[in-house]
Amino acid sequence: MKKSIQLFLCLFLFSALIQAQQRQLDSCNSTSTNRTIQFDGSSEQQAIIIDVSKDTNKMHVSINSTVKSGYLTVELYDPKGNKKGNFSIESQVNTSEKKEQVCGQMQKHIEDPVNGKWTVLLVPNKVIGDVSICTSLHNE
């Protein structure tokens, strides 16, 4: 009898725990997007838009770029047009004998981001390389 009560209590606690976890998962949503842009000697400016809704309370943006040749500027703007970060990378040597690579990486974690369209502006100048932009938006 005592054992069956103990077993019953254990099962009850276990199910309650699972239910609580499920509720927490249901209330917390996150959206992640990955984009990769390849440049093949391009000098065409590109704007990548990140749409941040009202419910979003955390935003994480990670930008990774590698340049084999050319000059690349990466800038992050909030919907009000304020610059939230930037970097530039340049590689000058890209011959058959000698090659170099330059990497730039930017991580931005923003609490309660301004809702609207955030922009990652890519300004390349004869760039051979690539940029990957990973964004994750969380709403609790």
Add this chain to the structure above:
Amino acid sequence: MNKTKIYINRIHIKSYKLLLFILFVNSLNCFSQSKSKNEQSKSINGKLQLDSIWEPVVYLSHIPTFKDMYKMSNEIIIAEAKVDSLGEFHFSTESLPKADHLYRLHISKKTSPAASLIIGGKEENHIFLIANKNSNISISNRTKDSLFYNYIINGYQPNVDFKTIHGIISNDNTGAVKSNLKKEFINKTIYEELRHIADTSSHPIVSLYALTNSKFESTYLENQKFYKNYLEKWKSENSSYFNELRSKFPKEESTNSNLWIIVSAIFFFLLGYIINYVIGSRRKKANKQLKLLSIQERKIYNLLVEGKSNKEISEEFNIGVSTVKSHVSSIYNKLNIKSRKDIVSVNNM
């Protein structure tokens, strides 16, 4: 007896000489040691605890303007130093310029090229420092997990101040604040504090870094006097950092340039007046001369202006060519001209 005395004296002199020689060698040794110690102290050195993901090489880059703080290329790397098994590295500052400049130290991951820049997060791979030829700076980090997340910099006070300002700027100070109004208020307070640091700091790069990040452009019109005084305070600073700032301020119109504007305005006014007067007087003269002509002569004059021949004029007025000729010669006399070409010039007056 005397010989022994002389012998003893000689020994004394020799021992003195030996003592002097030893003293000389010793002092030379001391001098060279202190010199080498001094040379050793002029360096950027440090002790870093590195995780296995990092290549044990520290790179030093020169940052010519604040705009280039987050620029990366192989060209701006000016030196590299190996991190030894104890985590120690050392750059001599002998080759650096005498004046203070901004530099960046960075470490790259083993999987990345030397010219790699990571901004933000615990993997941020760089720090900024101010140094000159005589600087002695030491850097260390606290844990293996974060490279420069919580580093310590000692040896040159401007770096401590620069680090504090950089921390204020880089951190999201309003992250935990929900209200937009509160966020705005906090940001405004931070910008004001940065302007205060800029005003009170005695180091030009530190002061300028604070001002550059205080969004001074938005308050320029409200605080013109402050910025004017600021530029006046650092007018002797001719570094690229200050030239960058000066280019952001609207160029002040000096009293000299104002004077030039006034003088040139008066000159052009007078020039216009004179031209107008000359043209006017010539017109008046021409009108006066035309008034001397009779009605018939004026009619013929108009046809002469149109370029018509004597015959055409005679046909127009049904008069003889000889009459036309006499009218024409009378017109020539009254207008004081000699040919038909002159008629056109009289008309253009």
